[in-house]
Amino acid sequence: MNRRHAKKSPPAAEVELEAESVGARGDAIAQGPVYVPGLLPGERAIVEVRGERGRVKEILSESPERVRPFCPIHERCGGCSLQHWAADAYRTWKRELVVTALRREGVSGHVAPLLHAHGQGRRRATLHAKRSGSDLVFGYTMRAGHAIVDAKDCPVAHGLIRKSFPALRNLADRLTPDRGQLDIAVTATDGGLDVSCAWPGEITLDHRLTAAELAAKEGWARISLKAEPAAERTRPYVQFGRARVVPPPGGFLQATKAGEEALAERAMKAVRGAKRIADLYAGCGAFALRAAEFAPVLAVEGDPAPLAALRHGADHTQGLKPVETRHRDLALEPMSVKELEPFDAVIMDPPRTGAKTQAERLADSRVPVVVSISCNPATFARDAAILIEGGYEMDTVTPVDQFAWTGHVETIAAFRRR
Numbered sequence: 549m550n551r552r553h554a555k556k557s558p559p560a561a562e563v564e565l566e567a568e569s570v571g572a573r574g575d576a577i578a579q580g581p582v583y584v585p586g587l588l589p590g591e592r593a594i595v596e597v598r599g600e601r602g603r604v605k606e607i608l609s610e611s612p613e614r615v616r617p618f619c620p621i622h623e624r625c626g627g628c629s630l631q632h633w634a635a636d637a638y639r640t641w642k643r644e645l646v647v648t649a650l651r652r653e654g655v656s657g658h659v660a661p662l663l664h665a666h667g668q669g670r671r672r673a674t675l676h677a678k679r680s681g682s683d684l685v686f687g688y689t690m691r692a693g694h695a696i697v698d699a700k701d702c703p704v705a706h707g708l709i710r711k712s713f714p715a716l717r718n719l720a721d722r723l724t725p726d727r728g729q730l731d732i733a734v735t736a737t738d739g740g741l742d743v744s745c746a747w748p749g750e751i752t753l754d755h756r757l758t759a760a761e762l763a764a765k766e767g768w769a770r771i772s773l774k775a776e777p778a779a780e781r782t783r784p785y786v787q788f789g790r791a792r793v794v795p796p797p798g799g800f801l802q803a804t805k806a807g808e809e810a811l812a813e814r815a816m817k818a819v820r821g822a823k824r825i826a827d828l829y830a831g832c833g834a835f836a837l838r839a840a841e842f843a844p845v846l847a848v849e850g851d852p853a854p855l856a857a858l859r860h861g862a863d864h865t866q867g868l869k870p871v872e873t874r875h876r877d878l879a880l881e882p883m884s885v886k887e888l889e890p891f892d893a894v895i896m897d898p899p900r901t902g903a904k905t906q907a908e909r910l911a912d913s914r915v916p917v918v919v920s921i922s923c924n925p926a927t928f929a930r931d932a933a934i935l936i937e938g939g940y941e942m943d944t945v946t947p948v949d950q951f952a953w954t955g956h957v958e959t960i961a962a963f964r965r966r
């Protein structure tokens with residue numbers, strides 16, 4: 549690292565402090581503010597403080613809401629941040645994230661209780677591996693840092709992923725280069741495990757043979773190296789209603805199947821009866837293909853790979869209404885008021901940054917129903933305020949917990965023209 553540009557970390561001080569609340573990322577907040585992972589509201593602790601970050605040295609008074617985390621690496625792993633909090637208190641806090649975000653934008657409305665949607669566990673995980681001398685470190689990224697925490701299991705993951713941990717470590721051991729990191733994205737699809745590996749450097753014949761050999765031995769559906777399938781034993785499909793879709797290697801899916809079904813059920817209920825539906829930020833079609841069971845759908849998506857998967861799914865499912873797919877960057881070029889005219893329902897499920905410009909076009913449109921789905925309460929609330937300002941009324945907002953024991957929450961609500 550260039551010394552002149554090396555950032556000096558602020559000096560550490562050991563202080564006694566009391567946690568007042570838990571912030572949106574799951575860290576406790578004490579006066580300062582100081583963000584302290586692992587503390588709960590009301591707890592006093594000796595904390596090593598550097599700038600705004602704190603590290604618990606000793607808890608002096610424990611909250612009655614403190615419970616024993618069920619994962620042995622919970623304190624270090626960046627995956628879950630709140631396994632140490634009793635379920636009821638955790639659920640109240642998580643719902644409150646959505647309530648607070650709406651309040652900040654001046655949006656009032658009914659927020660339903662948090663919907664538990666962990667189901668069979670998280671179906672997507674990204675594991676990392678690095679060499680440290682002759683040892684291999686294999687696991688998840690550490691909380692507040694880039695280092696890897698060695699993991700032997702992940703109790704919040706889908707059973708297919710958990711069962712494959714030893715084999716994935718073996719794969720990592722055989723593919724991880726001497727320098728640089730290997731990333732393995734695993735997805736528990738309805739057709740079996742889909743494994744996708746990426747690392748800096750060339751793919752050799754040896755890499756391909758290793759990948760194919762392990763996939764065959766373990767019965768994985770597919771294994772890809774740098775997004776190119778190296779072996780496909782069975783189709784790693786996901787079922788969206790009647791349609792079967794094979795997502796691209798490492799492609800986006802809602803975190804749990806139960807979460808996707810909860811969102812889809814609410815979205816379909818809101819748009820049922822529509823004569824033409826647009827699904828914006830459609831991914832590989834979790835909502836578009838379900839909606840196409842009763843109405844023609846336009847699916848718009850900025851990434852060509854999931855859009856091709858959606859297209860293939862639509863083309864190979866009998867009895868669907870027509871599905872049009874459109875590749876488009878909706879941040880640069882949102883659907884205009886004129887383009888929105890033929891639709892009487894729009895579903896939008898943007899990334900964390902939200903859909904500000906698209907919401908502005910919808911606010912000027914005459915589309916009767918908009919379903920907004922988001923993984924970020926702040927941008928959900930901002931976009932909700934835009935729609936309401938444009939004359940929509942917001943139905944019940946449902947927070948859906950598919951990232952249990954983390955600070956992430958999915959939110960869905962329908963908006964109807966007054």
Ligand SMILES: C[S@@+](CC[C@H](N)C(=O)[O-])C[C@H]1O[C@@H](n2cnc3c(N)ncnc32)[C@H](O)[C@@H]1O
Binds near residue numbers: 848
């Ligand atoms: C939260 S995912 C939702 C995908 C899908 N609705 C689902 O439930 O599986 C957001 C999707 O928006 C797409 N996306 C992100 N930025 C975009 C943009 N500027 N224009 C169009 N699509 C975008 C991503 O590729 C991703 O597929």
